[in-house]
Amino acid sequence: MPEYAELLRGYRRFREGTYPRQRARFEETAMEGQHPKLMIIGCSDSRVDPAQIFDVDPGEIFVVRNVAALVPPFETTPGLHGVSAAVEFAVQMLEVKQILVMGHGRCGGCKAALTENLAAASPGEGGFVANWIKLLDEARKPVAEKHGTSGREAELAMEFAAVRQSLANLRTFPWVAEKETAGEIKLRGAHFSIKEGVLYSLDEDTGEFLPED
Numbered sequence: 335m336p337e338y339a340e341l342l343r344g345y346r347r348f349r350e351g352t353y354p355r356q357r358a359r360f361e362e363t364a365m366e367g368q369h370p371k372l373m374i375i376g377c378s379d380s381r382v383d384p385a386q387i388f389d390v391d392p393g394e395i396f397v398v399r400n401v402a403a404l405v406p407p408f409e410t411t412p413g414l415h416g417v418s419a420a421v422e423f424a425v426q427m428l429e430v431k432q433i434l435v436m437g438h439g440r441c442g443g444c445k446a447a448l449t450e451n452l453a454a455a456s457p458g459e460g461g462f463v464a465n466w467i468k469l470l471d472e473a474r475k476p477v478a479e480k481h482g483t484s485g486r487e488a489e490l491a492m493e494f495a496a497v498r499q500s501l502a503n504l505r506t507f508p509w510v511a512e513k514e515t516a517g518e519i520k521l522r523g524a525h526f527s528i529k530e531g532v533l534y535s536l537d538e539d540t541g542e543f544l545p546e547d
């Protein structure tokens with residue numbers, strides 16, 4: 335595990351290499367504010383950093399990461415709706431043109447949803463995760479019926495189902511659905527295979543995830 339000193343070694347590489355190259359870009363976006371055209375909802379997993387995978391410049395993607403890359407449905411109940419706040423800010427204030435939900439291979443959150451091994455856990459012992467991945471309860475059922483609850487095939491099916499569920503949940507936000515209908519925003523799903531280093535894009539017409547070149 336990196337100590338802070340190791341992070342600072344990386345920071346110095348950034349200061350010597352990336353920052354001078356990107357300096358104009360940082361300064362421009364500092365003055366003008368951010369105008370990203372794309373929002374990405376990804377997993378907190380340390381292996382799937384959208385900025386690294388898509389090799390983008392500062393200011394290009396507005397990112398939310400959480401356990402299993404999930405979007406909750408539109409809810410106005412009291413609560414701390416962090417993901418919904420980010421979606422609202424991206425769609426209504428930044429007016430992003432696309433939202434990409436990116437799941438990934440070997441996702442621990444999806445695996446926990448599939449196995450339900452944390453279902454009885456208390457806060458601090460997996461209870462927060464268990465509560466969060468309840469968002470996948472509906473999506474889990476057909477996966478478990480078809481593939482069982484263990485093995486890579488079942489896990490992959492759960493990972494794909496999670497992306498579809500988050501897209502469906504995004505469409506419960508009235509202004510997201512309206513903008514999609516009006517052609518002002520495009521919703522996309524993808525799955526990044528950590529083992530292969532390959533991105534699979536969801537074709538929503540067929541429901542298939544197909545590898546990009």
Ligand SMILES: [Zn+2]
Pocket residue numbers: 377378379401402403438440441442443444
């Ligand atoms: Zn994950």
